Amino acid sequence: MSVARDNVFDDLYDRGWKVVKQYPSLRGIEGQQEVPDIMRVPLKEFTSEGRFLRSDKPVEIIITNEDGIFFASSESLNIEAEGDTISESIEDFSQHVFYFYSYYTGKDASEVMGNAIRLKELYENHFQLI
Amino acid sequence: MSVSDVIYPNQPLVEVVFEIRFPGDVRIECERHLFWEKIKEDYPNILVPRPNPEQAVALMPYRFRSKDQSMTVLVSLNTFAVSTTVYPGYKEFSKEVLRLYEIFGSLYKLEKLNRVGWRYVNVIQFVRENRTIPLSNFLTLGFKVPESIPEEFINLNLVFESEHKGASVITRLETIESTTSVVGSKEALLLDFDYGKVPSDDEELVFPKVPEYLDMAHSKTRQLFEEFITEDYRQYLKGDVI
Numbered sequence: 094m095s096v097a098r099d100n101v102f103d104d105l106y107d108r109g110w111k112v113v114k115q116y117p118s119l120r121g122i123e124g125q126q127e128v129p130d131i132m133r134v135p136l137k138e139f140t141s142e143g144r145f146l147r148s149d150k151p152v153e154i155i156i157t158n159e160d161g162i163f164f165a166s167s168e169s170l171n172i173e174a175e176g177d178t179i180s181e182s183i184e185d186f187s188q189h190v191f192y193f194y195s196y197y198t199g200k201d202a203s204e205v206m207g208n209a210i211r212l213k214e215l216y217e218n219h220f221q222l223i
Numbered sequence: 224m225s226v227s228d229v230i231y232p233n234q235p236l237v238e239v240v241f242e243i244r245f246p247g248d249v250r251i252e253c254e255r256h257l258f259w260e261k262i263k264e265d266y267p268n269i270l271v272p273r274p275n276p277e278q279a280v281a282l283m284p285y286r287f288r289s290k291d292q293s294m295t296v297l298v299s300l301n302t303f304a305v306s307t308t309v310y311p312g313y314k315e316f317s318k319e320v321l322r323l324y325e326i327f328g329s330l331y332k333l334e335k336l337n338r339v340g341w342r343y344v345n346v347i348q349f350v351r352e353n354r355t356i357p358l359s360n361f362l363t364l365g366f367k368v369p370e371s372i373p374e375e376f377i378n379l380n381l382v383f384e385s386e387h388k389g390a391s392v393i394t395r396l397e398t399i400e401s402t403t404s405v406v407g408s409k410e411a412l413l414l415d416f417d418y419g420k421v422p423s424d425d426e427e428l429v430f431p432k433v434p435e436y437l438d439m440a441h442s443k444t445r446q447l448f449e450e451f452i453t454e455d456y457r458q459y460l461k462g463d464v465i
Binding site: 116117118119121122132136137148154156167169179180183215 | 233238240242284286288294295297302304306307308338340341342344348349350351354360382384393401409417419455456458459463464465
């Protein structure tokens with residue numbers, strides 16, 4: 094914000110202008126609204142090296158911070174990515190999604206078992222390269 | 224079941240408030256204990272107003288807070304409000320509001336109201352895409368800006384008040400970030416609807432009609448929220464996720 098901004102407003106107030114105030118309803122909690130410690134964000138598009146992958150349902154990514162490292166994880170996709178910033182953890186997450194998408198959609202049904210069957214179905218049924 | 228009754232498993236609501244304001248009555252301030260005695264089993268915690276040089280102490284509400292800290296009843300000589308930070312859905316919340324309203328009304332004889340308000344505060348967490356806010360992933364709100372300004376915003380801080388059939392709604396949309404986070408802040412969009420209805424030449428507001436006003440305030444605000452969000456985001460709120 095410009096350093097001069099407050100002074101500009103002071104001049105306006107001195108000239109008889111005032112801000113039209115709204116009168117909000119009272120709130121039960123004081124102070125600013127905080128962002129929760131654990132973030133849950135939906136993402137439907139993933140990008141890596143110029144390629145785009147889209148899911149038909151939002152992937153819920155849980156973002157946490159431990160000792161200064163951000164972790165972006167999805168239990169459903171069995172992915173845990175990391176980075177020094179949230180953006181980096183999401184980039185890492187996207188790379189994992191691309192890797193597993195290629196891996197599972199490239200496998201024949203007879204080659205997978207257990208949890209891999211679920212993941213193969215998930216990538217085949219819900220993800221699409223765009 | 225109408226859309227206004229649906230409770231989203233991933234709802235972004237962080238606080239819901241219903242309030243009424245009325246001509247000041249000193250009995251409410253002098254006999255505040257009468258009300259608290261009737262609710263103290265559920266609201267045992269008392270938070271007294273902090274001195275604020277810009278506001279008269281008598282107009283600042285006492286806060287009676289529930290054991291689990293999620294519900295707060297705010298009372299001053301011209302205000303009665305109920306707030307929750309854990310919204311259980313309209314059916315449950317309105318039931319509790321009306322229970323408290325009945326108690327309040329049985330102790331203090333209120334007739335005309337100056338304002339009815341309903342506040343719906345949402346925190347929508349997001350991660351940036353190419354350093355900008357992926358607004359269209361969440362909200363249908365658009366801006367008409369000159370062509371030279373890309374419609375990809377780094378930050379937002381927008382407040383507008385609009386007229387809605389005898390009521391007004393203050394809508395606030397701004398980016399907020401965690402103050403406790405380390406490198407790379409956690410960010411969110413604050414989407415705050417504040418519905419307010421005041422008396423007009425055609426319609427005065429009266430205490431016995433509070434249940435009707437409550438329904439109306441909730442319906443309008445919920446409708447606005449539903450119209451503000453994208454289908455993709457609604458899908459996430461419904462828990463239809465991978």
